[in-house]
Amino acid sequence: MNLLELHNVCCGYSQFRLDHISFGVGKGSFAGIVGPNGSGKTTLFRGIAGTLPLSEGQIRLNGQSLREMSLRQKARQIAIVSQFIEAGDMTVEDYVLMGRIPHHARFTFFETEEDYRIACEMMKKTGSWRFRDKLMSELSGGEQQLAGIARALAQQPQLLLLDEPTSHLDITHQVHILNLLQELNEQTGLTILMVIHDLNLAAEYCDHLFLVNEGKLHTSGTPEEVLTFRNIEDVWNTVVVTQTNPVSGKPVVFLVSGKVMKKQQEQTL
Amino acid sequence: MQRKYTVWLIFSGAFLVLLLLTALWSLTSGELNIGITDIIPTLQGKPDSMEYMILKQIRIPRMLLGAAVGGGLSLSGVILQGVYRNPLVEPYTLGISGGASLGVALVVVTGLHRLIGSFMLPLSGFAGAFLVIFLVYTISSRHGKVNIQSMLLTGVMVSFIASSAMMFLMSTTETENLHGIIFWIMGSLDEPDTSLIVITLVTALISLVVAYLFVEPLNALRLGEEKASHLGINTNLSIRILFLLASLLAGICVAVAGVIGFVGLIIPHLVRRLVGSDYRILLLSSFLLGASFLLACDVIARTIIAPNELPIGVITGMVGGVVFLLMSRRSLLKGKN
Numbered sequence: 001m002n003l004l005e006l007h008n009v010c011c012g013y014s015q016f017r018l019d020h021i022s023f024g025v026g027k028g029s030f031a032g033i034v035g036p037n038g039s040g041k042t043t044l045f046r047g048i049a050g051t052l053p054l055s056e057g058q059i060r061l062n063g064q065s066l067r068e069m070s071l072r073q074k075a076r077q078i079a080i081v082s083q084f085i086e087a088g089d090m091t092v093e094d095y096v097l098m099g100r101i102p103h104h105a106r107f108t109f110f111e112t113e114e115d116y117r118i119a120c121e122m123m124k125k126t127g128s129w130r131f132r133d134k135l136m137s138e139l140s141g142g143e144q145q146l147a148g149i150a151r152a153l154a155q156q157p158q159l160l161l162l163d164e165p166t167s168h169l170d171i172t173h174q175v176h177i178l179n180l181l182q183e184l185n186e187q188t189g190l191t192i193l194m195v196i197h198d199l200n201l202a203a204e205y206c207d208h209l210f211l212v213n214e215g216k217l218h219t220s221g222t223p224e225e226v227l228t229f230r231n232i233e234d235v236w237n238t239v240v241v242t243q244t245n246p247v248s249g250k251p252v253v254f255l256v257s258g259k260v261m262k263k264q265q266e267q268t269l
Numbered sequence: 270m271q272r273k274y275t276v277w278l279i280f281s282g283a284f285l286v287l288l289l290l291t292a293l294w295s296l297t298s299g300e301l302n303i304g305i306t307d308i309i310p311t312l313q314g315k316p317d318s319m320e321y322m323i324l325k326q327i328r329i330p331r332m333l334l335g336a337a338v339g340g341g342l343s344l345s346g347v348i349l350q351g352v353y354r355n356p357l358v359e360p361y362t363l364g365i366s367g368g369a370s371l372g373v374a375l376v377v378v379t380g381l382h383r384l385i386g387s388f389m390l391p392l393s394g395f396a397g398a399f400l401v402i403f404l405v406y407t408i409s410s411r412h413g414k415v416n417i418q419s420m421l422l423t424g425v426m427v428s429f430i431a432s433s434a435m436m437f438l439m440s441t442t443e444t445e446n447l448h449g450i451i452f453w454i455m456g457s458l459d460e461p462d463t464s465l466i467v468i469t470l471v472t473a474l475i476s477l478v479v480a481y482l483f484v485e486p487l488n489a490l491r492l493g494e495e496k497a498s499h500l501g502i503n504t505n506l507s508i509r510i511l512f513l514l515a516s517l518l519a520g521i522c523v524a525v526a527g528v529i530g531f532v533g534l535i536i537p538h539l540v541r542r543l544v545g546s547d548y549r550i551l552l553l554s555s556f557l558l559g560a561s562f563l564l565a566c567d568v569i570a571r572t573i574i575a576p577n578e579l580p581i582g583v584i585t586g587m588v589g590g591v592v593f594l595l596m597s598r599r600s601l602l603k604g605k606n
Contacts (some may be wrong), residue, residue, distance in 0.1 A: 069503045075499060
């Protein structure tokens, strides 16, 4: 059964629009949206997040149209981690506690014991507990992402949306963040949908990929089905070598430099 | 109870005590010194004594107005800084003072205040401020959504237009009118009309309560408009209500007490440094500290060259500016080491 369903979604800006995109994300799935720069990944993300209004089509969560939900209802079910987190002058703990806002009664003034309990639990789970008293502006990029994920988890959502959670991070932090997401997905059944640039990370971690190109859904399926030599050449206009990771069995994409490529062509001739 | 809340309680208590102390200072000092212990006996005593008259008719109304205007301007500043996510915004950046001054200048130049009565000046000041708020608001909203950045720019531009129009009026009018306009612009807590004082005080207190109803949106807006809406906050509605609340409050303060600068900018800054940026404590602290600050400035303005009185704006600018520079110098040095 699908948790999130998109039917003929059109949205965007005057110069660029998504063109009737439909797909479904299964409950408990760890899905990724991939595509080249300017393909509409972020537009699609913003459409699902509700930041951009849909001009056509609809998005359903658990069968209920997002349009019929209040902002608060939505925030209790979908948590969003953006690429850039600006919360300079608050501590990590205060920032994570913000995730409890959708669960507060109107005109709440003090956080409850439960709010604190859940915030602490999520900080411990994500490993942001050790820097909980630091200011958000004092954190490194990786630590900010961890705090962002802890804040999103404090919303106790059914669906976690992430916009390029690993960009600007080194491989240690990339793997750390994605391992964390994988654990959450496997242990709690949290459904995750993320926009991700790095095809190898997408292949290694996601169980389902949506390849977007020029505002349209190009292909969707398992990483093996989506990240084929033909699809990549078609969408990115780049010649690559695809192979299988000998340890995980997932597809891996290798790039070949222009110089080597030329040499290869000369040899075959 | 969380440690955070205990700290807040201590800060609120300290600011409240500070306000009471400055209020007492304001009541006791002046040309005629009245001892702190004499205040209550004087008020219970004969109504025709000199001390009774001074307290009841001059100092108490002035103290109440000072607290209301100081608290009001500071509260308005802190709300606007939250809405715009810009620590340099204050009520006057949005052209509220420009509009009010222009309104008053128009009335003085045309001589309407002599025909209708003294309350014409604050009324025209408020009308001017309201017109500017209305203009800024409608120019920057489209399809029911307000654009915060364009609002700020519009405010600055409307402010420029208003001050140019003012200069035009001042350069073409007679000298005696000029004096009236300048006197009003410089600001004063000397307000003979008790009902205006009551209106200002009640508005300031109600605004404080209303601001607290929107404290969660204010806090969420610290993350940015988009992220606040992801947390289920109706940002568009909250921003509109908070903008109108803050600017009407500032409009009333300016209309009654004239252009008293710096309070709305400096006090929220100082308070942020002291208590942090959580609006749950920031709103109340700004209100209380703003009130004490203006009361203290008023006492200095009244007594420093007694029997003459300095315009209060001179003192708020000097004291506020110097304190602010000292504080930022210290933190700049700290940042370097």
